[in-house]
Amino acid sequence: xxxxxxxxxxxxxxxxxxxxxxxxxxxxxxxxxxxxxxxxxxxxxxxxxxxxxxxxxxxxxxxxxxxxxxxxxxxxxxxxxxxxxxxxxxxxxxxxxxxxxxxxxxxxxxxxxxxxxxxxxxxxxxxxxxxxxxxxxxxxxxxxxxxxxxxxxxxxxxxxxxxxxxxxxxxxxxxxxxxxxxxxxxxxxxxxxxxxxxxxxxxxxxxxxxxxxxxxxxxxxxxxxxxx
Amino acid sequence: xxxxxxxxxxxxxxxxxxxxxxxxxxxxxxxxxxxxxxxxxxxxxxxxxxxxxxxxxxxxxxxxxxxxxxxxxxxxxxxxxxxxxxxxxxxxxxxxxxxxxxxxxxxxxxxxxxxxxxxxxxxxxxxxxxxxxxxxxxxxxxxxxxxxxxxxxxxxxxxxxxxxxxxxxxxxxxxxxxxxxxxxxxxxxxxxxxxxxxxxxxxxxxxxxxxxxxxxxxxxxxxxxxxxxxxxxxxxxxxxxxxxxxxxxxxxxxxxxxxxxxxxxxxxxxxxxxxxxxxxxxxxxxxxxxxxxxxxx
Numbered sequence: 195x196x197x198x199x200x201x202x203x204x205x206x207x208x209x210x211x212x213x214x215x216x217x218x219x220x221x222x223x224x225x226x227x228x229x230x231x232x233x234x235x236x237x238x239x240x241x242x243x244x245x246x247x248x249x250x251x252x253x254x255x256x257x258x259x260x261x262x263x264x265x266x267x268x269x270x271x272x273x274x275x276x277x278x279x280x281x282x283x284x285x286x287x288x289x290x291x292x293x294x295x296x297x298x299x300x301x302x303x304x305x306x307x308x309x310x311x312x313x314x315x316x317x318x319x320x321x322x323x324x325x326x327x328x329x330x331x332x333x334x335x336x337x338x339x340x341x342x343x344x345x346x347x348x349x350x351x352x353x354x355x356x357x358x359x360x361x362x363x364x365x366x367x368x369x370x371x372x373x374x375x376x377x378x379x380x381x382x383x384x385x386x387x388x389x390x391x392x393x394x395x396x397x398x399x400x401x402x403x404x405x406x407x408x409x410x411x412x413x414x415x416x417x418x419x420x421x422x
Numbered sequence: 423x424x425x426x427x428x429x430x431x432x433x434x435x436x437x438x439x440x441x442x443x444x445x446x447x448x449x450x451x452x453x454x455x456x457x458x459x460x461x462x463x464x465x466x467x468x469x470x471x472x473x474x475x476x477x478x479x480x481x482x483x484x485x486x487x488x489x490x491x492x493x494x495x496x497x498x499x500x501x502x503x504x505x506x507x508x509x510x511x512x513x514x515x516x517x518x519x520x521x522x523x524x525x526x527x528x529x530x531x532x533x534x535x536x537x538x539x540x541x542x543x544x545x546x547x548x549x550x551x552x553x554x555x556x557x558x559x560x561x562x563x564x565x566x567x568x569x570x571x572x573x574x575x576x577x578x579x580x581x582x583x584x585x586x587x588x589x590x591x592x593x594x595x596x597x598x599x600x601x602x603x604x605x606x607x608x609x610x611x612x613x614x615x616x617x618x619x620x621x622x623x624x625x626x627x628x629x630x631x632x633x634x635x636x637x638x639x640x641x642x643x644x645x646x647x648x649x650x651x652x653x654x655x656x657x658x659x660x661x662x663x664x665x666x667x668x669x670x671x672x673x674x675x676x677x678x679x680x681x682x683x684x685x686x687x688x689x690x691x692x693x694x695x696x697x698x699x700x701x702x703x704x705x706x707x708x709x710x711x712x713x714x715x716x717x718x719x
Binding site: 243266269270271272273277283285287296297299300301302305344345348 | 425439624626628629632633637
């Protein structure tokens, strides 16, 4: 699903944010990206959803080499990728329904289809009863679940989550992680960037550790703490 | 179709989100379009007045004494056929009778004249296309060479003044049009710049979930068009109110300017639709400018 061959990302003359990264993630796989702040976790995710361009190397996403992708083709690729952030990125003035429907609006889904899919998606994340609420009236965990619903309502092949539980307490963190693991089990490829060591130990998933922009370990189950 | 409905909803939502800014922009557009409507009407009325005056431009060909009435009539016929000017032969007797009439009581002095001093003539009224000073001068020079013609006269200064007035009105109209276009486009662009700034987060999220550039830009362009339409509708309302109160005065003014002249209504269906079209176009131009300059997607 995602393949990286000698991927390097530089910003100007500084040391590379990512250096010679080789990585392969299969369809439906759940992968933690971990490492200290500045290790390159966010940069790696941003390369995958084309928020940044690869400086050198090859990056294949859903079989397409996006190292050479044209600007006009980026939207099409992003519709196959859901993204979740630490700060949720929800529109405060729009209802939960409208926030989630945004991902369907951009693909031109008819309104009634969008309503049906939004309702179904919110049911899956346990927020059907909050459909007409506004984000500021929701808890942090609920807001993140709305963001996950928005990321997944289009049924993307890949879900990228950048520190999705960074703003949440332990109970809400587990709620969100359970949800992500659940979607992975249903076939969505999930990459979660986190420096929370307890999550790595609790969920026992493949963990790719980064340090100084380089992959320092890639293990099916984590053995030791890195960063954090 | 689904996307168009989405764009319309998004544009209306954008206007609802910052109604004051959009209303001020629409009001400014309304003032600009109202002025444009008035200027357009003024231009039309002036053109009609000038045309009415221009239709009174007459070229007189004075004939030699040796020219017989038959030759004079043939000359009038020739001018009509060759140049499309409605020409009429005026015998010497008719010329004298006219002069007598014009002099009124003082005309009696003409009775004692031993001989009619006035020459026969041909009076030509020119078609609309030949009422320019250059065309008239050309015709006069050519007609002066026709057999039997002694001299040719026309109100050269009068024609040139009418032309100069027409040029001034046209120039003022073009300047006003330019000022209105620039002002309207800048105002709409400024309003949309604020709208774009206030929705930066929304744009970022739209891009994140796979929106194309066109998808992001379309609602802003529609917002500009809606602003333009609202401004034009307000301008039409203003012109309608003015037409109701000024209508009778305008009819009197037209009759005073030239006999038989009547001005068109200040606002009719056609000019209303033209104003709406102009409003939409100006709104679109302003929003295009704003989207190009301020929307980085």
